[in-house]
Amino acid sequence: MALVGVGLGVASADESTAPTVNCPAVAGSLGAVPAQAQAEIQRNLALLNTQIAEANKRLITSQGEGGKNFIQNAILGPLKDKRVATINRMATAIGRNAAKPQLDVQTLATCSLNANGGGAAATEPTEVPAGNGNGNGNGNGAGNGNGNNAGGAPTVNCPAVAGELGAVPAQAQAEIQRNLALLNTQIAEANKRLITSQGEGGKNFIQNAILGPLKDKRAATINRMATAIGRNAAKPVLNVNALATCSLNQNGGGNAAPEPATVPAGNNAGGNNAGSVPTVNCPDVTGLPAIPAQAAAEVTRNLELLDTQIAEANARIASSVGQGGPAFIQNAILGPLADKRVATLNRIETAIGRNAPKPEGLEKFGTCSLNE
Numbered sequence: 001m002a003l004v005g006v007g008l009g010v011a012s013a014d015e016s017t018a019p020t021v022n023c024p025a026v027a028g029s030l031g032a033v034p035a036q037a038q039a040e041i042q043r044n045l046a047l048l049n050t051q052i053a054e055a056n057k058r059l060i061t062s063q064g065e066g067g068k069n070f071i072q073n074a075i076l077g078p079l080k081d082k083r084v085a086t087i088n089r090m091a092t093a094i095g096r097n098a099a100k101p102q103l104d105v106q107t108l109a110t111c112s113l114n115a116n117g118g119g120a121a122a123t124e125p126t127e128v129p130a131g132n133g134n135g136n137g138n139g140n141g142a143g144n145g146n147g148n149n150a151g152g153a154p155t156v157n158c159p160a161v162a163g164e165l166g167a168v169p170a171q172a173q174a175e176i177q178r179n180l181a182l183l184n185t186q187i188a189e190a191n192k193r194l195i196t197s198q199g200e201g202g203k204n205f206i207q208n209a210i211l212g213p214l215k216d217k218r219a220a221t222i223n224r225m226a227t228a229i230g231r232n233a234a235k236p237v238l239n240v241n242a243l244a245t246c247s248l249n250q251n252g253g254g255n256a257a258p259e260p261a262t263v264p265a266g267n268n269a270g271g272n273n274a275g276s277v278p279t280v281n282c283p284d285v286t287g288l289p290a291i292p293a294q295a296a297a298e299v300t301r302n303l304e305l306l307d308t309q310i311a312e313a314n315a316r317i318a319s320s321v322g323q324g325g326p327a328f329i330q331n332a333i334l335g336p337l338a339d340k341r342v343a344t345l346n347r348i349e350t351a352i353g354r355n356a357p358k359p360e361g362l363e364k365f366g367t368c369s370l371n372e
Helices: 035-061 070-095 104-107 171-196 205-230 238-245 293-319 328-353
Strands: 021-022 112-114 155-156 247-249 279-281 368-372
Touching: 035 070, 035 112, 035 279, 035 328, 070 104, 070 112, 070 328, 104 238, 104 247, 155 205, 171 205, 171 293, 205 238, 205 247, 238 247, 247 328, 279 293, 328 368
Parallel strands: none
Antiparallel strands: 021 112, 155 247, 279 368
């Protein structure tokens, strides 16, 4: 379908005096999207629309708040960060099965203001041009003729992580268990991809499209676990590169035991970390209902994003020691973190609500405090 390269700015007719955000269109810059990536691209384009709507809502509800830089620091800055992450995910998704698009991410992610409201333009489309489906564009039918099936597909063989973590503080148990389960999910997804992609790509296809992305996911997950432990105890020093790197069992089988669902408990002492730098203390998201199968991937992704947001906030606190005045951490870190968490929690509610009763009130988990 034809894509209109216009900026985005969704205004509310009865809030004409509030400014609205005006963001560059992204879909038209992606090019043809392989069939394998269509669903993920469409989901992330929809997420860009949601991010804009949330920013516009915040512009309305926060009129009169803060100083002259409030909108930039509390709305446009966090919006840009969200858009950067979303655009990068789309480029990565396309790159797994075709040439990765070279995007000017900073320009596409940066939004301006329609100062007097209005300026509404078309939203990102929910459909994108399809690629040729084989990921390489050579049409050589490489998947035919070898008769291989799931029985002959290789499987991934990944190092166990749980045993390297040491004792886990009680405050971190739930987060560690969730991330250990995520490592198992990542392995299962990689094994499934090995089955469904037999015959695709060239000699480096498995490394580039499966093992490489798997390593990246595992590294992020392992780092989140180390960070979670480090909030309340000594941060474990892990050989992340080695633990994240998986090899192949060429003839299938040989799967190692999954990561355990429980880990050794440490004591409850903690709060100490590098030097005297504080860390954020965010409530665990509890009380979620049974998650429909259709929503499981999106909910998991957003729970991961909550962990990423915490890690980013802690990194910002560590790198900004001595900056700003007495309200710097609240205005520049904790406030934007709360906004990101509320948006993420709202996405979890919406994802569940598409196929089951929508949970309400997850926003109560949005506000974080400091471990001084």
